[in-house]
Amino acid sequence: MHDRRNRESDGASGRRARGELESGVLAALWAADGPLTAREVRERLPGDLAYTTVLTILSRLYDKGMLVRHREGRGYAYAPARDEASHTAERMHTLLEGGADREAVLTRFVSELSGEDEQLLQRLLAGHDGPHPEGR
Numbered sequence: 057m058h059d060r061r062n063r064e065s066d067g068a069s070g071r072r073a074r075g076e077l078e079s080g081v082l083a084a085l086w087a088a089d090g091p092l093t094a095r096e097v098r099e100r101l102p103g104d105l106a107y108t109t110v111l112t113i114l115s116r117l118y119d120k121g122m123l124v125r126h127r128e129g130r131g132y133a134y135a136p137a138r139d140e141a142s143h144t145a146e147r148m149h150t151l152l153e154g155g156a157d158r159e160a161v162l163t164r165f166v167s168e169l170s171g172e173d174e175q176l177l178q179r180l181l182a183g184h185d186g187p188h189p190e191g192r
Contacts, residue, residue, distance in 0.1 A: 077105075077113050082122070086140045091126065091133035 084100040085092060092100070098110040114134050117123045122143070125132040136143070155161040169177065 074113070074116075077101075077109070078117060081110070081113050081117060082136060082140075082143070085123070085134060085136050088135075091128070091135040093128055093131055093133050097134070 080101050081097055084097050087100070088096075094107060094111045094114055097114065098105055098107055101110070114123065114125075114132075118125055118134065122137055123134045124137050125134045138146070152158060152161055166174070166177070
């Protein structure tokens with residue numbers, strides 16, 4: 057029974073670590089000037105990750121549609137399918153859609169913005185007050 061609990065907790069931390077690795081790989085690719093091979097990604101990540109670990113993370117991100125790749129030598133070079141801003145906006149939208157009370161989430165989000173971010177958001181929203189496609 058004790059062993060089972062350890063395995064379960066290892067699984068949760070394993071998922072969390074995988075998520076952190078995926079974020080690190082994406083950050084390295086967003087910071088790069090162009091596509092990177094698995095070896096180049098590994099060189100840009102902290103710690104001493106195994107090459108196969110980096111390759112696995114790249115493959116998972118590719119399978120999720122988050123990366124594009126092209127042949128380079130015997131392997132692939134990878135690049136993000138979307139820029140960082142688009143990726144983050146999509147994650148924010150997904151979180152908002154998953155909430156039970158959309159108004160409460162938006163209210164809390166706006167109330168915790170810095171003054172500068174609040175002004176930026178107001179300017180962005182004001183820019184959307186132009187003519188509507190429906191002719192309103």
